[in-house]
Amino acid sequence: MKTIDINCDVGEGIENEHLLMPYISSCNIACGGHFGDQFTIDKTIQLAIDNNVKIGAHPSFPDKENFGRKIMDISDVELQESLILQMQLFKKRAALKNAIIHHVKPHGELYNLIAVDQEKAILFVNAIQQVFENVKVYVPFNSVMENVALENRIEIVYEAFADRNYNDNLTLVSRSLPYAVITDKAQVLRHVKMMNDESKVRTVTCSEIEIKADTFCVHGDNKNAIEILQYLQENL
Secondary structure (H helix, E strand, O other): OOOOEEEEEEOOOOOOHHHHHHHOOEEEEEOOOOOOOHHHHHHHHHHHHHOOOEEEEEOOOOOOOOOOOOOOOOOHHHHHHHHHHHHHHHHHHHHHOOOOEEEEOOOHHHHHHHOOOHHHHHHHHHHHHOOOOOOEEEEOOOOHHHHHHHHOOOOEEEEEEOOEOEOOOOOEOOOOOOOOEOOOHHHHHHHHHHHHHHOEEEOOOOOEEEOOOOEEEOOOOOOOHHHHHHHHHHHO
């Protein structure tokens, strides 16, 4: 039987992790860039351990003011140093709990940027390699980040978004648009089933584009996240 991995971005101040964890199988924990500190990391790692959820680091632009959802005008050196520090902190906190770090998933605008920008994708991979060994990285299908990771012998996990709409080039619809986020549970289910069963996604222009997905993300800050996750578990 094929299993479907559902992941959530957590440790981001929503304080709903205890409700999310029973319905997911992997999580991405904010490690101080867009949100988080030692306390939130420790608390969220423990919740993941208690619920047998795979643990991932969720680094981002060091921009709490904009929640990591804008490209920062900082140098490559500053960005790489910040990413390394975020992941080192996460690695240290996980080690104190004997927790296995399964993956790394970039957050927000950093995720979108390294999907299309080779220079920044290389920077991100270099940061990972300076902190972790044998860690997987969550990447979008047919992205620059996918190719850079494979070239550097990093195992990839294809990620698709259960609660986000797609453009025809497989980029995510900008959050500045009202239809970027899907909040209807039935629509999310149809979205996931098509991507999982047919390896296609229906975009905002109603085109059907090839996609691959090993894990599906439901955002923890989606206003209907709990309802969506319960519905997915009941119907998948």
